[in-house]
Amino acid sequence: MDYTVxxxxxxxxxxxxxxxxxGAALAESRQVLTTAESCTGGWIAKTVTDVAGSSGWFRRGxxxxxxxxxxxxxxxPPEQLARFGAVSEEVVRAMAEGALARSGADVAVAVSGVAGxxxxxxxxxxxxxxxxxALRSGFVISRPERFPGGREDVRRASVAVALEGVLRQMRREIP
Structure with a gap:
């Protein structure tokens, strides 16, 4: 779904x-999710843990x-943050890879943005x-989005895109 339009x-x-x-895709494939969030402030983790049985496929946020x-x-790396800023491709990729490496999960999603x-x-x-x-297999992908609206609109749309991206990664689709 294109929230920018x-x-x-x-x-x-x-x-x-x-x-x-x-949750169904992760449970079926016996994989586990982890999240690394900035502007969403834990909303992705909250949304997935609202699902009964999420302890079977969600590691940590x-x-x-x-x-x-x-x-x-x-x-x-602090140098990446200094050079590119927190809202950048380089940093969000490092966030996803870091979450994956530190959690023991199979799938990671990371989000960093300017919610306003x-x-x-x-x-x-x-x-x-x-x-x-990021996937345990080493596959990492990133992309930007630009959302209209106020702070809650940006954050809510970010949660949706993050979850849709997890589904695409589970299917090995490019978002």
Whole structure:
């Protein structure tokens, strides 16, 4: 679903459907998920753990809102943060790889963005969110999205894209 065109962030029922689909795919393949979140503040982990039985396929979620937390908890090199900034392809990929390496999970999703209403710049405007997905097999992919709307819209749309990306990675599709 393209949230950048419609401008309509998904509601709780849509997020629940996505989380259930993620859980079913992980359970079927006997794989485990971990999350590394910044601008979503743990919302992805909350959404997947709302699903009964998620303890069988969800390992842990890490909220790394600050640059220090990204380095300390996920191993993101401080030089990358200084050079590219937290909202970047390089950092979100490192977040996903770090979450995977530190959790023992099979699938990781990482999110870092500018949810607003403040904090944006010309180069990194409010609504810009970077996503990274990593698989134990070594496959890592990342992409940016730009979401319209307010802070909650950006965060809610980010949760949906993150979960949709997990499903695509489980199917080995490129998002």
């Amino acid at each position: 419609s401008g309509n962030a998904p509601d709780e029922s849509r997020l629940a459907v996505l989380a259930e689909a993620v 890490v909220v790394t809102y600050s640059d220090d937390a990204k380095s300390e908890l996920l191993g993101v 209403p403040d904090g944006g710049s010309d180069a990194k405007p409010v609504g810009l969110v970077w996503f990274g997905w």
